[in-house]
Amino acid sequence: MLQTVEQETGASPQWAVIWLHGLGADGNDFAPIVPELVRPGWPALRFVFPHAPVRPITINNGVPMRGWYDIVGMDFRSRADMDGVRDSVGELDALIQREIDRGIPAERIFLAGFSQGGAVILTAALQRSAPLAGLIALSTYLPEAETATRIDGAVQVPVFMAHGTQDPVIPLQVAEHTAATLRTLGVEVQWQSYPMAHQVCGEEISALADWLQTRLQAG
Numbered sequence: 001m002l003q004t005v006e007q008e009t010g011a012s013p014q015w016a017v018i019w020l021h022g023l024g025a026d027g028n029d030f031a032p033i034v035p036e037l038v039r040p041g042w043p044a045l046r047f048v049f050p051h052a053p054v055r056p057i058t059i060n061n062g063v064p065m066r067g068w069y070d071i072v073g074m075d076f077r078s079r080a081d082m083d084g085v086r087d088s089v090g091e092l093d094a095l096i097q098r099e100i101d102r103g104i105p106a107e108r109i110f111l112a113g114f115s116q117g118g119a120v121i122l123t124a125a126l127q128r129s130a131p132l133a134g135l136i137a138l139s140t141y142l143p144e145a146e147t148a149t150r151i152d153g154a155v156q157v158p159v160f161m162a163h164g165t166q167d168p169v170i171p172l173q174v175a176e177h178t179a180a181t182l183r184t185l186g187v188e189v190q191w192q193s194y195p196m197a198h199q200v201c202g203e204e205i206s207a208l209a210d211w212l213q214t215r216l217q218a219g
Contacts, residue, residue: 001091001094001095001098002050002051002052002053002091002094002095003027003050003051004027004048004049004050004051004095005027005028005031005048005049005050005051006046006047006048006049007031007034007046007047007049008044008045008046008047009034009038009042009044009045009046009047010043010044010045011044012044013043013044013045013046013104014043014044014045014104014108015043015044015045015046015104015108015109015110015133015216015219016045016046016047016048016099016104016108016109016110017045017046017047017048017109017110017111017112017136018048018050018092018095018096018099018109018110018111018112019047019048019049019112019113019114019117019136020050020052020068020088020092020111020112020113020114020116020117020118020120020121021049021051021052021066021114021116021117022114022115022116022117022139023057023065023066023067023068023071023115023116024065024066024067025066026051026052026066027049027050027051028049029049029114030049030112030114031047031049033200033205034047036202036205037205037208037209037212038209039209039213042212042213042216043216046099046102046104048095048099050091050095051066052066052067052068052088052116052117053066053067054066054067055067055069055070055084056070057070057071058070058071058072058073059071059072059073059074059079067084067116068084068085068088068116068117068119068120069081069082069083069084069085069087069088069116069119069120070084071116076141076170076174077144077145077146078144079143080119080143080144082143082144085119085120085123085143086123088120089120089123089124089127092111092120092121092124093124096109096111096132106130106131106132107131107132107133107219108133108219109132109133110132110133110134110135110136110212110215111124111125111132111134111135111136112135112136112137112138113135113136113137113138113140114138114139114140114200115138115139115140115169115170115198116140117140118137118138118139118140118141119140119141119142119143121135121136121137122135122137122140122141122142122159122178122182123142123143125157125159125187126148126149126150126151126154126185127150127151127154128151128154128155128157129151129153129154129155130155131155131157132155132157133215133219134157134158134159134160134211134212134215135157135158135159135160136159136160136208137159137160137161137162137178138161138162138163138200138204139162139163139164139167139169139170139175139198139199139200140161140163140170140175140178141170141174141175141177141178142178142181142182145177145178145181146181148181148185149185150185150186150187156186156187156188157187157188158187158188158189158190158215159182159187159188159189159190160190160192160207160208160211160212161175161178161179161182161189161190161191161192162191162192162193162194162200162204162207162208163175163176163192163193163194164193164194164195164196164197164198164199164201165193165194165195165196166195166196166197167196167197167198168197168198169197169198170198172193176191179191190211192204192207
C-alpha cells in the first residue's frame with residue numbers, strides 16, 4: 001500500500017478525505033490546507049495524503065518523479081498512460097478499503113485530487129458501484145473524456161470541480177469539457193472558476209468548505 005501523510009481533526013474520525021497530489025509533488029503538498037479548510041463544529045475527519053510512486057515521465061524527457069501515471073504527449077485526448085491511470089485507481093481502491101476497515105463507511109469518504117490526482121479520482125468514480133461522500137476535483141481533467149462511460153450500476157457521487165481561468169498546464173476549455181462530459185454521464189457537478197493559474201486560492205478553499213459543510217450536515 002502507498003505511504004501516506006495523515007492528519008486527524010479530532011478523536012475517532014467519522015469521515016475521511018483521501019487527497020491525491022499533482023505531478024512531481026508528494027503527500028505533503030496539500031497537508032497545510034487542512035487548517036484553512038476545516039471549520040469549527042465539523043465532525044472529526046481523517047485526511048489521508050498518499051505519495052504517488054516515482055516513475056519516468058515521458059514529456060519531462062523521462063526524468064523520474066512522483067506521478068500517478070505517465071504523460072506521453074501534449075494532446076489531452078491521448079496524453080495519459082491509461083494503464084498507469086488504472087494502476088493508480090487500484091491503489092486508490094486499496095486506500096478506500098483501509099478507511100472502511102478502520103471504521104469509516106464508504107459513504108463518508110471523500111476523494112480529492114489536484115491535477116493528475118484529480119484525473120485519477122474522476123476515472124475511479126465512473127467505475128464505482130459503491131457509494132462515496134463526494135469528489136473534489138481541482139485544476140484537473142478526465143482522461144479520454146470523449147470515450148468515457150459509467151459502468152452499469154454506477155452510483156451518483158456529487159463533484160466539486162474548480163479551475164483557474166489562466167491555467168497554463170490544463171487549459172480552462174479542457175476542464176470545462178470534462179465538466180460537461182460528467183454532466184452528460186449523469187454526474188452532479190458544482191463548477192467554479194477563479195482568476196488564477198495552476199494552483200488553489202483562498203476563495204476556492206472557502207467555496208469548497210461550503211460544499212463540504214453541506215454534505216457533512218446532510219450525512
